[in-house]
Amino acid sequence: MIGHTELAKRFGTPAYVYDLDRVRAARRDLLAALPDAMHVFYAAKANPHPEILREMRGRGDRCRAEISSVGELAAALEAGFSGADILYTGPGKTDEELTEALAKGVRLFSVESPGDLRRVGAAAGRLGVVADCLLRVNSVSASATTSIRMTGVPSQFGFDSETLPALREEVTGVPGTNVAGLHFFPLSNAEDEASLIAEFRHTIEKAAELQERLGVRFRFVDIGGGFSAPYAVTGERPVYGGLREALGDALDTHFPGWRDGGPRIACESGRYLVGDSGTLLVGVVNVKESRGRRFVILDGGINTFGGMSGLGRILPVSVQPDEAVPGTGEPAMLVGPLCTPGDVLGRDVALVDPAPGDLLTVPNAGAYGVTASLLMFLGRPAPAEVVVRGPEVVSVSRIEHLRTYVHGQALR
Known part of the structure; x- marks a missing residue:
């Protein structure tokens, strides 16, 4: 692959x-x-x-x-x-x-x-x-x-x-x-x-x-x-x-x-x-400290991986990236880019020296991903969905946000 x-x-x-x-x-x-x-x-x-x-x-x-x-x-x-x-x-x-x-x-x-x-x-x-x-x-x-x-x-x-x-x-x-x-x-x-x-x-x-x-x-x-x-x-x-x-x-x-x-x-x-077929790739945008806690801010949050947010069945979202090392590194909050304190993907996740530009991979993310997330919130672009088979990229697509006026025109 x-x-x-x-x-x-x-x-x-x-x-x-x-x-x-x-x-x-x-x-x-x-x-x-x-x-x-x-x-x-x-x-x-x-x-x-x-x-x-x-x-x-x-x-x-x-x-x-x-x-x-x-x-x-x-x-x-x-x-x-x-x-x-x-x-x-x-x-x-x-x-x-x-x-x-x-x-x-x-x-x-x-x-x-x-x-x-x-x-x-x-x-x-x-x-x-x-x-x-x-x-x-x-x-x-x-x-x-x-x-x-x-x-x-x-x-x-x-x-x-x-x-x-x-x-x-x-x-x-x-x-x-x-x-x-x-x-x-x-x-x-x-x-x-x-x-x-x-x-x-x-x-x-x-x-x-x-x-x-x-x-x-x-x-x-x-x-x-x-x-x-x-x-x-x-x-x-x-x-x-x-x-x-x-x-x-x-x-x-x-x-x-x-x-x-x-x-x-x-x-x-x-x-x-389908769960183990999927891996979520997210980039580190920023790392900051606030009152004794470290926050790793990612370019994808609950708009990308909401875990059926609000449905109360699979929540709370609690990802454990492949890069997390139990017992090592300083615990951090993994948060997304949305303007809400609820945009949290993981708490107390141990990452070794995270920095802007790093790539985090979340395993077993093939189910309840894109279409079970708060995809439209804040109007951020949907994540790309890359389908592979062995060394071949089969397809790359993205769900687009598109507003259609049902009577053909906007009301003014």
């Missing part, structure tokens, strides 16, 4: 470098960790760059795309996914979005409520098609006691599992739709493989129970994700050695025909598949 220093000289900083060889390796490792009959939905929200999506698609048919907007739909289609390869999710799907997605061939939707289901059906009916819908489930109970919980509380996401059976008549008779199965997403970033396996077992058991209580033979069950990966710190993503057998056993118990497609089983992943 081309050196980061050379890429920074050629394309400037801040910049992201995405290594497609690492994307391919993560995709290979995850598919190998799953039973052969399972599919994977790549969560485009983790990184919707078309080159990443194209690599994720590969040449087989086991990796599909999970999207939540028409912007992600456009990126997935550009990358070569067909509408039939896509699962459309999200609690706020508008009539316009649904019409566009259906018109472009999307037929699989995750729905969060009876109203969401009716909206999908109405849009499908206007186009004379039928949409397959997965009822997203907000389980009342869970297995894993660690990791980031995604269910079990009042939420805009999913049907509450304890009330879903009573809605059978309401959800199975909506014109324009077929209830094809269920969609779960109980946790994110499982602490370890044992926690991940336990959660998947619990989900599979709950899916079988709901199938029986609803009296609907499912054709598709998405059991969610939870695959772990380091985020903006050094470390290796895990390889799951026991998951394949554990999933196969659980599915054989609760869905005996699943290996022949009755139902088809899928899981989903974002950060695991």
